Amino acid sequence: xxxxxxxxxxxxxxxxxxxxxxxxxxxxxxxxxxxxxxxxxxxxxxxxxxxxxxxxxxxxxxxxxxxxxxxxxxxxxxxxxxxxxxxxxxxxxxxxxxxxxxxxxxxxxxxxxxxxxxxxxxxxxxxxxxxxxxxxxxxxxxxxxxxxxxxxxxxxxxxxxxxxxxxxxxxxxxxxxxxxxxxxxxxxxxxxxxxxxxxxxxxxxxxxxxxxxxxxxxxxxxxxxxxxxxxxxxxxxxxxxxxxxxxxxxxxxxxxxxxxxxxxxxxxxxxxxxxxxxxxxxxxxxxxxxxxxxxxxxxxxxxxxxxxxxxxxxxxxxxxxxxxxxxxx
Amino acid sequence: xxxxxxxxxxxxxxxxxxxxxxxxxxxxxxxxxxxxxxxxxxxxxxxxxxxxxxxxxxxxxxxxxxxxxxxxxxxxxxxxxxxxxxxxxxxxxxxxxxxxxxxxxxxxxxxxxxxxxxxxxxxxxxxxxxxxxxxxxxxxxxxxxxxxxxxxxxxxxxxxxxxxxxxxxxxxxxxxxxxxxxxxxxxxxxxxxxxxxxxxxxxxxxxxxxxxxxxxxxxxxxxxxxxxxxxxxxxxxxxxxxxxxxxxxxxxxxxxxxxxxxxxxxxxxxxxxxxxxxxxxxxxxxxxxx
Numbered sequence: 022x023x024x025x026x027x028x029x030x031x032x033x034x035x036x037x038x039x040x041x042x043x044x045x046x047x048x049x050x051x052x053x054x055x056x057x058x059x060x061x062x063x064x065x066x067x068x069x070x071x072x073x074x075x076x077x078x079x080x081x082x083x084x085x086x087x088x089x090x091x092x093x094x095x096x097x098x099x100x101x102x103x104x105x106x107x108x109x110x111x112x113x114x115x116x117x118x119x120x121x122x123x124x125x126x127x128x129x130x131x132x133x134x135x136x137x138x139x140x141x142x143x144x145x146x147x148x149x150x151x152x153x154x155x156x157x158x159x160x161x162x163x164x165x166x167x168x169x170x171x172x173x174x175x176x177x178x179x180x181x182x183x184x185x186x187x188x189x190x191x192x193x194x195x196x197x198x199x200x201x202x203x204x205x206x207x208x209x210x211x212x213x214x215x216x217x218x219x220x221x222x223x224x225x226x227x228x229x230x231x232x233x234x235x236x237x238x239x240x241x242x243x244x245x246x247x248x249x250x251x252x253x254x255x256x257x258x259x260x261x262x263x264x265x266x267x268x269x270x271x272x273x274x275x276x277x278x279x280x281x282x283x284x285x286x287x288x289x290x291x292x293x294x295x296x297x298x299x300x301x302x303x304x305x306x307x308x309x310x311x312x313x314x315x316x317x318x319x320x321x322x323x324x325x326x327x328x329x330x331x332x333x334x335x336x337x338x339x340x341x342x343x344x345x346x347x348x349x350x
Numbered sequence: 351x352x353x354x355x356x357x358x359x360x361x362x363x364x365x366x367x368x369x370x371x372x373x374x375x376x377x378x379x380x381x382x383x384x385x386x387x388x389x390x391x392x393x394x395x396x397x398x399x400x401x402x403x404x405x406x407x408x409x410x411x412x413x414x415x416x417x418x419x420x421x422x423x424x425x426x427x428x429x430x431x432x433x434x435x436x437x438x439x440x441x442x443x444x445x446x447x448x449x450x451x452x453x454x455x456x457x458x459x460x461x462x463x464x465x466x467x468x469x470x471x472x473x474x475x476x477x478x479x480x481x482x483x484x485x486x487x488x489x490x491x492x493x494x495x496x497x498x499x500x501x502x503x504x505x506x507x508x509x510x511x512x513x514x515x516x517x518x519x520x521x522x523x524x525x526x527x528x529x530x531x532x533x534x535x536x537x538x539x540x541x542x543x544x545x546x547x548x549x550x551x552x553x554x555x556x557x558x559x560x561x562x563x564x565x566x567x568x569x570x571x572x573x574x575x576x577x578x579x580x581x582x583x584x585x586x587x588x589x590x591x592x593x594x595x596x597x598x599x600x601x602x603x604x605x606x607x608x609x610x611x612x613x614x615x616x617x618x619x620x621x622x623x624x625x626x627x628x629x630x631x632x633x634x635x636x637x638x639x640x
Contacts, residue, residue, distance in 0.1 A: 077446065081444070081446060083446050083449050083450060085390070085449075085453060127625075130625050130628040130629045131625075131628060133628070133629075133632065134628065134632050136386075136445065137382075137388040137445065137449055138583070138628065138632075140388070140449055141388065141575075141576065141579045142624065142625070142628065144572070144575075144576055145576045145579075145580065145620075145621045145624060146621070148572075148573070148576060148617065148621075149617065149618060149621045152614070152615070152617055152618060155614070156612075156614045156615065273569075273572075277457060280450060280453065284450065313461075313465050315464055315465055315468070315469075316461040316462060316464045316465025316466075317461070318457060318460075318461040318464075319457070319458050319460075319461035319462050319464075319465065321454070321457055321458075321461075322454045322455060322456065322457030322458025322459070322460075322461065323454070323458050324454070325450060325451065325453065325454025325457065326436055326451055326454040326455060326458065329440060329447050329450050329451045329454070330436050330439050330440055330451065333440075333443075333447070
């Protein structure tokens with residue numbers, strides 16, 4: 022890593038390298054469907070992690086409930102398409118907006134207080150959303166789940182037919198494009214005035230408020246953008262796997278893994294969480310699961326603890342660990 | 351139809367259940383009140399204590415009431431190790447770090463339980479706990495009464511410890527002003543370690559009760575952590591006796607939801623209450639307004 026730093030690995034260069042690697046990866050694995058399916062979920066996770074980190078790494082607000090947004094997105098899109106006959110692409114956008122609604126519902130009460138209130142409120146929020154998905158059977162089919170969620174409609178680019186049903190490759194590239202979109206949204210937001218405000222809030226909320234940063238509004242912007250992106254990925258996920266159940270859509274995986282991926286990749290950068298997620302999915306699939314088939318997730322807990330204590334800057338990027346003043350914390 | 355008897359019954363079981371909630375959340379509330387650290391692994395500590403009692407009962411037939419000290423000791427010991435090895439190193443950094451770290455510890459423990467003891471739901475099944483005590487058609491089980499008594503003893507015991515003993519006073523002083531406490535000759539580092547250990551101990555104490563009145567599973571911890579935080583906020587941060595009242599409000603509300611709406615929306619009550627408290631009175635019922 023030291024050597025890389027000497028080359029001045031900037032955010033932009035790193036991101037360009039990552040997306041170039043993502044673009045050629047299917048060729049490198051010669052479109053093997055099994056590996057492709059693993060990398061598709063890695064890309065979905067990558068996008069969610071980038072979104073999570075916009076909130077946590079840039080704005081300083083930890084969320085333990087992104088599974089809530091992911092599940093909302095998946096359900097809203099599937100229901101709109103299957104029960105109201107919407108076009109899946111439009112339904113995905115609506116799913117993102119549903120995520121925003123959820124974000125405001127939880128953010129407005131919980132962001133008024135400093136401290137861990139938001140992190141825990143959103144954890145409860147995700148549980149409640151899952152509860153609703155299980156119990157609103159008229160809408161969600163309850164815990165048995167929704168079968169045959171239609172894939173994204175195919176289209177033609179020049180002479181090439183893109184069909185999301187037959188092969189994994191279009192899904193892979195669509196997921197990559199979504200991850201790129203989420204990344205670019207985070208990137209430009211970070212460079213805007215609002216992004217500066219977010220960074221100020223992360224540094225010290227009181228000081229930020231003192232110099233005129235609208236703290237609540239800034240946090241809400243970070244949260245809503247993050248929730249929109251996450252719900253969008255949830256919507257894509259359901260059209261990709263064609264099936265949906267409360268356990269799957271609101272799986273704690275979507276809460277835990279963005280935290281792990283972001284920390285592992287480096288919360289101080291925007292692309293780091295994407296890289297971290299890709300690496301960690303690979304590690305999980307090819308290493309951890311070989312060790313402990315049932316409890317392989319214990320490695321994620323271990324990794325979180327080790328990274329935050331001994332390597333808080335993660336794989337890429339500068340140190341994000343900050344010392345607060347005084348000892349009272 | 352819902353009769354007066356049903357209402358009284360659900361009110362009573364709500365009160366009892368709520369009393370137990372106070373013990374489930376005591377460890378988390380204590381650590382948050384004293385150290386301003388939310389222990390996201392709190393629920394896993396509770397479950398760990400529960401498993402200890404469960405295995406003692408299954409392997410050697412030890413009554414869960416007798417295994418309470420051991421359950422508390424194991425969870426407390428784990429908490430000490432976690433604090434000493436990990437938490438202490440990042441104690442003074444941004445709050446986000448302690449949240450994520452303890453979250454990681456929780457994930458580690460939950461999946462360790464899963465790996466060691468499978469995902470089976472386990473109930474600490476002792477005959478006497480199910481025996482009902484009936485009175486004019488209203489029944490409560492001995493298990494519920496024992497749990498309630500223990501919960502009350504835990505809360506009052508902790509409160510007395512903090513008010514009466516020298517160590518307890520040192521812990522309170524450290525919480526109020528760390529620098530002043532250090533100047534007065536209190537070893538604040540040791541107090542931190544002690545406080546986190548006590549938090550784990552209290553969590554472990556709740557485990558056997560959870561296993562007796564409900565069930566244990568590797569993933570059961572997260573719901574306990576959420577409930578504990580809701581109660582801590584409802585009671586007001588720093589108010590230990592307030593936890594009993596807050597627990598009862600939550601318990602009664604849940605029981606009423608089960609009676610009048612449906613049992614599937616039980617958990618919804620607590621969360622709604624939590625959001626309302628955050629909006630209207632973020633300092634909680636018994637907390638000081640800031």
